[in-house]
Amino acid sequence: MRVKFWGVRGSIPTPTHSTMGYGGNTACVTLRTEAGHLFILDAGSGIRALGQHLLSNRENEPLTGSVFISHFHWDHIMGIPFFMPLYHPNSHYSFFSFRHPHSSFQEVIEAQMNVPYFPVPMKSMAGERAFYEIGEQSFEVGDCLVTTRRLNHPQGCLGYRFDDGHAAFTYATDHEPDGGPFDRNLFELAHDADMLVLDAQYTPVEYEGGRRGWGHGTWESALQIAREASVKRLVLFHHDPDRTDLQLSQIVEKARKQFPALDAASEGWEVRLSRTIPVARPEKMGALERVYALAATPPIPRLVNSVVARTGD
Ligand SMILES: [Zn+2]
Numbered sequence: 075m076r077v078k079f080w081g082v083r084g085s086i087p088t089p090t091h092s093t094m095g096y097g098g099n100t101a102c103v104t105l106r107t108e109a110g111h112l113f114i115l116d117a118g119s120g121i122r123a124l125g126q127h128l129l130s131n132r133e134n135e136p137l138t139g140s141v142f143i144s145h146f147h148w149d150h151i152m153g154i155p156f157f158m159p160l161y162h163p164n165s166h167y168s169f170f171s172f173r174h175p176h177s178s179f180q181e182v183i184e185a186q187m188n189v190p191y192f193p194v195p196m197k198s199m200a201g202e203r204a205f206y207e208i209g210e211q212s213f214e215v216g217d218c219l220v221t222t223r224r225l226n227h228p229q230g231c232l233g234y235r236f237d238d239g240h241a242a243f244t245y246a247t248d249h250e251p252d253g254g255p256f257d258r259n260l261f262e263l264a265h266d267a268d269m270l271v272l273d274a275q276y277t278p279v280e281y282e283g284g285r286r287g288w289g290h291g292t293w294e295s296a297l298q299i300a301r302e303a304s305v306k307r308l309v310l311f312h313h314d315p316d317r318t319d320l321q322l323s324q325i326v327e328k329a330r331k332q333f334p335a336l337d338a339a340s341e342g343w344e345v346r347l348s349r350t351i352p353v354a355r356p357e358k359m360g361a362l363e364r365v366y367a368l369a370a371t372p373p374i375p376r377l378v379n380s381v382v383a384r385t386g387d
């Protein structure tokens with residue numbers, strides 16, 4: 075599978091001279107499996123450039139894919155109105171995330187385009203869309219096994235593990251270590267993964283200086299989790315808006331002394347993941363209920379047994 079970073083910043087876009095090295099757009103990562111299925115992880119401002127790329131390349135590949143939203147804070151959904159493939163009549167995208175206590179997943183996504191926040195309602199987008207509400211489970215999308223677990227973040231957040239039989243990739247943004255069940259969830263998602271993309275917004279000094287409980291981790295907590303979960307490669311993600319390129323480079327240099335296979339995510343970085351021993355796939359279980367769909371024939375994900383064993387219970 076191939077991983078590409080389109081947005082790596084947390085909280086708000088930062089188009090400043092001191093942040094453009096690693097990038098100023100908010101969260102958006104793509105995953106292309108060996109069979110060619112496209113997964114889009116979060117729809118922050120980085121998804122705009124992805125949309126331009128997909129449209130310019132549409133002669134070679136269809137405008138389809140699966141969009142996994144970690145949660146509904148603006149930095150993870152603000153790019154949707156500017157993701158131009160959604161306006162294209164021949165596009166089809168399936169959206170996945172959890173149900174909000176007061177609104178359906180679809181309503182939450184559509185709301186940011188309602189009056190008076192945006193001039194064009196989501197219903198005006200000509201492409202087909204399907205919305206799937208998911209919990210903590212495993213299911214197949216295309217050739218890929220997807221496993222989800224809840225992370226520790228205000229108003230909730232889902233972490234994702236993708237396994238196409240060639241490599242395992244874990245996306246876990248917006249997580250504050252809790253030393254309890256949420257860390258165990260993260261361990262399950264990340265165990266033995268070829269790459270872990272993990273929230274590392276703060277320095278340890280910042281965290282202890284009044285940001286405890288804000289829903290984010292530090293680069294030190296990230297590498298501790300990566301080590302415990304035997305992750306092959308750790309990528310620090312969701313960079314603080316105030317973090318300059320120079321500061322990030324210094325963090326990487328310091329952190330690599332403790333965990334050499336470490337990088338800080340940067341916009342435009344693309345990496346291929348594979349392993350010589352294929353990742354084992356579990357048995358299939360049944361069909362995931364399609365909770366809401368605008369499309370006539372969206373792909374129905376299939377539930378399968380959990381790919382990772384629970385630890386401690
Ligand atoms: Zn965020």
Ligand SMILES: [Zn+2]
Pocket residue numbers: 145147227248289
């Ligand atoms: Zn958040």
